[in-house]
Amino acid sequence: MRGGARRKMGWVVQAVITGITAFVATNIDDIVILTLFFAQINAGFRPDQIVLGQYLGFCVLIAASLPGFFGGLLIPKAWIGLLGLVPIALGISQFVCREDKEMDVQIVSCEVNRSRGIASFLAPQTYNVAAVTVANGGDNIGIYVPLFANNNLISLGVILSVFLVMVGVWCYIGYHLSRHPAIAPLLTRYGHKIVPFVLIGLGIFILTENYL
Numbered sequence: 562m563r564g565g566a567r568r569k570m571g572w573v574v575q576a577v578i579t580g581i582t583a584f585v586a587t588n589i590d591d592i593v594i595l596t597l598f599f600a601q602i603n604a605g606f607r608p609d610q611i612v613l614g615q616y617l618g619f620c621v622l623i624a625a626s627l628p629g630f631f632g633g634l635l636i637p638k639a640w641i642g643l644l645g646l647v648p649i650a651l652g653i654s655q656f657v658c659r660e661d662k663e664m665d666v667q668i669v670s671c672e673v674n675r676s677r678g679i680a681s682f683l684a685p686q687t688y689n690v691a692a693v694t695v696a697n698g699g700d701n702i703g704i705y706v707p708l709f710a711n712n713n714l715i716s717l718g719v720i721l722s723v724f725l726v727m728v729g730v731w732c733y734i735g736y737h738l739s740r741h742p743a744i745a746p747l748l749t750r751y752g753h754k755i756v757p758f759v760l761i762g763l764g765i766f767i768l769t770e771n772y773l
Contacts, residue, residue: 580723595735614690629706652760
């Protein structure tokens with residue numbers, strides 16, 4: 562019994578370390594994206610929408626990688642690179658519609674207190690964040706599929722739990738970076754102008770990384 566308990570504890574500790582390492586290695590760039598998102602918070606774009614979007618997008622990445630545990634791949638590798646078109650489309654949309662969005666803020670602010678709970682989950686902003694998270698997750702899928710395939714059910718459960726905790730930690734870090742005295746003024750002044758170019762650049766990087 563003691564030997565079995567030690568082995569299980571060893572699996573758990575190893576899985577925690579593996580989960581943290583894999584998450585950090587595949588999501589360093591998400592800190593920048595999250596910080597820019599949090600810097601754009603206003604009446605029509607709230608922190609809960611960013612957090613929900615991040616969790617939603619990351620859960621999609623996990624779902625796409627889980628078949629690796631069962632010996633398959635849900636998304637063909639050749640298709641992963643096409644996800645780069647998503648942030649490009651969002652970046653162009655934000656760039657073209659920036660002035661219209663600024664004019665709409667006052668209208669949205671009148672309705673914001675009415676939309677809580679499930680409305681946050683259904684908001685377009687939530688899905689925009691989720692779409693960027695998924696589009697930026699090609700490397701996540703490439704690493705998570707073999708990672709999941711090489712772990713037993715207990716270790717997999719621990720790794721997934723660590724991933725979900727780390728998503729919250731990443732959101733916390735991104736939020737506080739966007740409020741940092743040295744960073745916040747720059748993001749407040751230039752963040753809405755930078756984001757479209759960051760999204761377009763991210764999409765181009767994803768495409769070139771997969772097809773060139």
